[in-house]
Amino acid sequence: MTESERTPTPVDKIAEAWVDDVAELFPTxxxxxxxxxxxxxxxxxxxxGADAAAARARARLDELRxxxxVDAIDEVTKLDLAGQLELELETYEAGAHLRDLNVIASPAQDVRSAFDLMPTATSDDWEVIAKRLAALPGALDGYIQxxxxxxxxxxxxxxxxxxxxxxxxxxxxxxxxxxxTFVGESSPAEGQLxxxxxxxxxxxxxxxxxxxDKLAxxxxxxLAPVASEHDGVGRELYSLFSRQFLGATIDLDxxxxxxxxxxxxxxxxxxxxxxEIKPGASVEEAIAFLEADPARRLHGTAALQEWMxxxxxxxxxxxxxxxxDIPEPVRRIECMIAPTQEGGIYYTGPTDDFSRPGRMWWSVPEGVEDFDTWRELTTVYHEGVPGHHLQIAQAVYNRGELNAWRRLLAGTSGHAEGWALYAERLxxxxxxLDDPADRLGMLDGQRMxxxxxxxxxxxHLGKPRPAGWAHLxxxxxxxxxxxxxxxxxxxVNMSDAFVxxxxxxxxGWPGQAPSYKVGQRIWEQLRDDYKAAQGDTFDIKQFHKRALDLGGVGLDTLRMALLPTGGR
Incomplete structure (x- = not known):
């Protein structure tokens, strides 16, 4: 989207080829x-399929090594892509794909959610949807295998x-x-199918x-009769997942x-x-006070979407x-009510040409009709700007420096979610968030x-229960x-179904949940170390731009790129 684009280097070409590999191997x-x-x-x-994906990753890793x-951009790409490919192979060797079933991010959900982002404007779009629907039974048969x-x-x-x-x-x-419901409501803009x-x-x-139903x-x-009775996965596997989600190695203890x-x-x-909200009130009493204020409440998903x-x-x-510095294409975000009712709020990035903008999705559980603006204001900043939308869409926009892998696929949960929590505090x-009610909402999320x-x-590590909470x-x-x-x-102060x-x-998703707060911790450490290195010349706007222009990378790579001489 920028006027001049980088002439691809050999490293860029390998990274671009890996994007092609991923698109072919994983159409969702x-x-x-x-x-x-x-x-x-x-x-x-x-x-x-898992064997073929591992073989392709191994071949690309050999090429990359x-x-x-030829320059600093290549150095970041090589370091980060090699690290990701190595982790993917390590995860494959550990047999993680053989147990890949959980309530939020496994093939059981991914096969369905692919339809959420497919174009539906024309009859031709629905022809494509029909073909993917027809291919779905075969995909689930492979998953069962x-x-x-x-x-x-x-x-x-x-x-x-x-x-x-x-x-x-x-x-x-x-x-x-x-x-x-999805098919029953099919109606292209051009008229009837x-x-x-x-x-x-x-x-x-x-x-x-x-x-x-066959999968169920x-x-x-x-599967249920032989599934593990233990929820924890143990230190070895957990360490692997933690490195995947952070792009960094941390001391778990x-x-x-x-x-x-x-x-x-x-x-x-x-x-x-x-x-501040109510002198002498406990947190629970302050929340009850806010929940009783109709001025801070929205009713219905239409009102929620408009407010978002x-x-x-x-x-x-x-x-x-x-x-x-927010480029014009990045200034557009679409706020959506998700077609599912599973709970959760999430962001999907724009396409490479911004024909589909970045989107903030709210999956509202069945029966939930009321929403507290004081609780959710920080969520909009988390998912939108300066959170995920600015972070991810900025990388997509930075075609002048970044290859397709760096723009569209690179990155970790720790980088993305850590930035989003950093953005909330920012x-x-x-x-x-000067209104104490809005600040309480932010702290509610940070506490969670x-x-x-x-x-x-x-x-997952089977640790002793903390003494301060052992009464529970x-x-x-x-x-x-x-x-x-x-x-x-x-x-947390949420419905029990949400909890x-x-x-x-x-x-079911070991290592992912901590990546938010741990990622925030690392982002804040990096900012402070960068500020110390820059001294009087430090400019936080310049720090943010430089960091986001790198695209999504692992947090160890981010440190290397921002502080090549080290840091803490």
Whole structure:
């Protein structure tokens, strides 16, 4: 999108080739980044597909190791892509794909969610959708083969994840579930679908529902009886997942102790703000006071969507005039109500040409009709600007320096989510959370993220229950799922259904939840170290631009690029 583009180097060409590999091997990822040529299919989710992906990664890694960087941009690309490929191969060798089933980010959800980002404006678009729907049963058959191979080798997910996914599938395949509703509401802008296409879509949707029911039956009858009773994955596997989500190696035991300290700090800060809202009030009393204020409440998803959009647009206009250089294509974001009701708020990046803009999605659980603006203002900043949208869309825009891999695929949860939490605190520092109620909402989220650092590491490493919280639960000595649920209930102010989903997510997606707060910690350390190195010439606007222009990278790579002589 910039006027001049970088002449590709040998390292760039290898990275671009890996993007092509990923698009071909994983068409749902291609859909996510706007590569539409594979929208009519799925990748091979069988063991053979995993073998082929590993072979391709190994070949690209060999090419990359033999390539010589020609400049600093190449050095970052080589370091980060090599690290990612090595981790992917390490994860493959560990057999992680054989147990890849959880409540939020596994093929069980990815196969369905591919449709959320597919174009639907024309009959031709719906022809493509019909083809992918028709390919869905084969994709799930391959997935079942992989999970069966896991059973045969004793590599299985936790039973809790299996039973929860069965419940999710029931919502996908119901008569009023996703597939029936999605196809039933098909209506291109040009008018009615041709009768033959409408019939094809209906038949393919029925086939997709049947395929998901088949997956549910496999999970119920074959996988659940042999699934693990233990939610924790152990230190070795957890360390691998932690490195994947952060792009950095951390001391897990030190991080656990830091998480406990950070949680205490968040609780103290919340209490101070609660006293501002209502003198003498506890945090719970301040929240009850705010929840009773109709001026701080929205009713219905239409009102929520309108408020999200206006808030995001205002932040872009304000910050683009003062604290950030925001290119014109990045100034557009679409706020969406997700087509599912599973809970959660998330961001999807723009396509490479910005024909599909970045989008903020809100998956509203069934029955939830009211939303507290004081609680969610910081969420809009987290997902929009200066959070994920600025971060991810800025990388997509930076075609002048970054190859397609750096723009569209590189990065880790620690980089992305750490930046988004950093952005929340930045908005407080810039005065956008001066209202104590809005600040309490931000702290509510920060407290939750601190709590799950402790919970995630505690459960998966089987740590002793922290002394300050040992009164919760059944009096056991170590972290387990029941204690984790009680711990979260005491550290978030959300519906119990939300808390239960969140805890199940942490139990099934090891290492991801801590990457938010740990990533924030590393971003803040980097800013402080960069400021110390720059001395009187430090300019925070310049720091933000330089950091974001790198695109998504692992946090160890980010440190190397910003502080090539070291740092803390």
């Amino acid at each position: 990822i291609a859909t996510y980044i706007g590569r539409d040529e594979y929208n009519d299919r799925y990748g091979d989710l069988s063991p053979a 033999a390539a010589t960087p 992989t999970l069966r191979a896991g059973i045969a080798s004793g590599v299985v997910p936790a039973r809790r994840q299996v039973t929860e996914v069965i419940t999710q599938i029931a919502r996908y395949s119901a008569d009023d579930g996703f597939f029936a 041709p009768a033959s296409l409408a019939g094809h879509l209906s038949d393919a949707a029925d086939g997709a529902r049947t395929a998901y 039956e496999f999970l119920r009858s074959e 030190e991080t656990y102790e830091w998480g406990l300290e950070e949680l205490d700090r968040m609780i103290a800060e919340q209490q101070a703000v609660a006293n 959009q206006s808030t995001a647009d205002r932040a872009i206009a304000d910050l683009g005039a003062t604290h950030f 908005m407080e520092q810039l005065g956008y 993220r601190a709590a799950r650092v402790v919970l995630d590491i505690g459960v 639960g059944d009096g056991g000595e170590k972290w387990d799922a029941d204690f984790a649920l009680e711990f979260m209930r005491h550290n 239960q989903f969140e805890v199940n997510r942490y139990l």
